Amino acid sequence: MTIQLKELYDTAAIQKLDTAHYMHPFTDHQALGEKGARVMVRGEGIYLWDSEGNKILDGMSGLWCVNVGYGRKSISDAVYRQMETLPFYNSFFNTTNVPAVLLANKLSAISPPQFNHVYFTGSGSEANDTNLRMVRRYWDVLGFKERHTIISRHNSYHGSTVAGASLGGMTDMHAQGGLPIPGIVHIGQPNYLESGRGMTEAEFGIEAASWLEQKILEVGAEKVAAFIGEPVQGAGGVIIPPATYWPEIQRICDKYGILLIADEVICGFGRLGRWFASEMFGIRPDLITFAKGVTSGYIPLGGVLVGDRVADVLIKQGGEFNHGFTYSGHPVACAAALENIRILEEEKLIERVADDTGPYLKQRFAELADHPLVGYADSCGFVAGLNLVRTKADNPHDNVAFDSALGVGMVCRGHMFGNGMIMRAVGDRMIIAPPLVMTREQIDEMITLIRRCLDLTHADIKQRGWLQGE
Numbered sequence: 001m002t003i004q005l006k007e008l009y010d011t012a013a014i015q016k017l018d019t020a021h022y023m024h025p026f027t028d029h030q031a032l033g034e035k036g037a038r039v040m041v042r043g044e045g046i047y048l049w050d051s052e053g054n055k056i057l058d059g060m061s062g063l064w065c066v067n068v069g070y071g072r073k074s075i076s077d078a079v080y081r082q083m084e085t086l087p088f089y090n091s092f093f094n095t096t097n098v099p100a101v102l103l104a105n106k107l108s109a110i111s112p113p114q115f116n117h118v119y120f121t122g123s124g125s126e127a128n129d130t131n132l133r134m135v136r137r138y139w140d141v142l143g144f145k146e147r148h149t150i151i152s153r154h155n156s157y158h159g160s161t162v163a164g165a166s167l168g169g170m171t172d173m174h175a176q177g178g179l180p181i182p183g184i185v186h187i188g189q190p191n192y193l194e195s196g197r198g199m200t201e202a203e204f205g206i207e208a209a210s211w212l213e214q215k216i217l218e219v220g221a222e223k224v225a226a227f228i229g230e231p232v233q234g235a236g237g238v239i240i241p242p243a244t245y246w247p248e249i250q251r252i253c254d255k256y257g258i259l260l261i262a263d264e265v266i267c268g269f270g271r272l273g274r275w276f277a278s279e280m281f282g283i284r285p286d287l288i289t290f291a292k293g294v295t296s297g298y299i300p301l302g303g304v305l306v307g308d309r310v311a312d313v314l315i316k317q318g319g320e321f322n323h324g325f326t327y328s329g330h331p332v333a334c335a336a337a338l339e340n341i342r343i344l345e346e347e348k349l350i351e352r353v354a355d356d357t358g359p360y361l362k363q364r365f366a367e368l369a370d371h372p373l374v375g376y377a378d379s380c381g382f383v384a385g386l387n388l389v390r391t392k393a394d395n396p397h398d399n400v401a402f403d404s405a406l407g408v409g410m411v412c413r414g415h416m417f418g419n420g421m422i423m424r425a426v427g428d429r430m431i432i433a434p435p436l437v438m439t440r441e442q443i444d445e446m447i448t449l450i451r452r453c454l455d456l457t458h459a460d461i462k463q464r465g466w467l468q469g470e
Contacts, residue, residue: 006051009041044070045435048070056417057420057421057446057449059446063292064234064433065293065297067435067437068343068347069296070435075298078338081335082331082335087331091329097329102338103338104117107290111305112278112284118304120303121291121303122330124265124290125161125302126159127159127291128161128164128263129164131226132163135226142317144222149223150167150225151212153188154171154187156168156170156233156263157169157170158289162177169189169236187215190239202242202243203244205242208241209245221258224256224258229263230265231278232380237427238379249283250284259286260286262283262289268288286309290304294340360443361384365377365384365447371454373458374454375399385431385432387401387428388402401428408466409427416449419453421449
């Protein structure tokens with residue numbers, strides 16, 4: 001494999017063209033140009049190969065999305081058949097297409113019972129832009145034209161369009177472009193390690209949820225339209241909230257009559273062992289954002305599951321909703337999604353994550369907490385994260401963190417990428433979200449790789465003199 005791929009691809013030439021012409025997302029291009037991008041050329045199951053022939057275990061499912069794994073010929077075939085039949089037509093002009101209709105019907109069938117309508121977009125970012133416009137239109141139609149403020153959370157991620165980045169709570173994104181836009185405010189995230197000192201996890205869950213009520217009262221309940229949150233924060237570092245958090249959020253939303261938006265771009269389509277994580281956390285959202293896992297990333301597709309509360313107002317009272325995209329309900333993307341969902345159902349991948357591989361991953365990942373660099377390790381379904389710390393303590397709240405300027409997480413990520421393992425760094429928290437097709441044996445392989453790379457990181461930073469007392 002190594003020799004064959006090296007013969008097929010001129011890595012240096014591709015890197016040169018990449019540097020000259022391709023602007024990457026979330027990238028320091030000057031730094032990338034100095035070292036050159038890694039060129040991915042092949043995928044199969046949970047593995048990738050680069051242009052140099054190196055085999056890599058993809059612990060991030062591409063970007064949280066390749067749920068059914070790489071190389072699914074049946075999805076490629078479904079895409080090809082649709083492209084041969086009707087490669088594109090828009091959904092404007094009172095027109096529809098068969099794959100979009102069938103997918104909307106299927107999504108209504110597998111989602112919680114309050115969802116009977118779907119609005120298609122091209123991405124999760126576009127879907128959250130749609131949520132903002134849909135929520136504000138809902139309240140306008142009902143005659144509450146001041147009820148436009150949406151509450152989100154710090155360190156959340158809801159996309160990188162203007163509205164999506166504003167809804168998100170990433171300070172680095174807000175610093176570029178004068179964000180957030182008016183009418184969006186933020187509260188603290190339910191991060192027990194960060195803010196729960198002196199409380200049990202259950203107590204902290206109630207406390208963190210109370211920040212929503214405080215913000216509602218600060219803004220004025222008559223001005224608050226909705227609350228948006230990821231069931232488990234993904235890009236923020238796999239922040240898994242206490243079990244008490246979401247039920248209390250639901251109670252507060254009900255108390256003040258505000259809409260609840262669950263951003264399930266990452267959590268949906270089986271990642272946590274349910275079709276949608278809202279079911280796991282006991283909430284009844286009015287809108288669900290989806291993307292990524294709906295097609296396993298094979299073709300871009302996103303959308304909003306629209307609950308009856310909102311759909312009934314917009315459809316029966318709202319007249320024309322002046323919003324939409326050229327690629328809403330793209331027939332090829334919808335065909336890919338239908339086949340992807342068939343695979344999830346037929347191979348019972350969601351049940352496997354819930355009952356077998358998810359609990360096994362939790363068990364094996366927790367074992368990494370005995371490593372001298374790991375201060376805390378937790379998981380939920382097929383997402384997991386661990387904190388790299390300078391000094392460990394019996395109480396994780398007493399762990400001593402590294403100086404963030406050292407970039408220990410990026411050092412660790414470098415050892416991961418250099419040794420056949422893709423594991424993402426969010427500050428000094430290392431996270432994974434592997435494909436749902438991963439077997440127990442492959443989980444063992446992944447944990448062995450992670451531990452080896454942690455050992456390499458420990459030796460590296462020890463040599464640099466970054467460890468306590470050295």
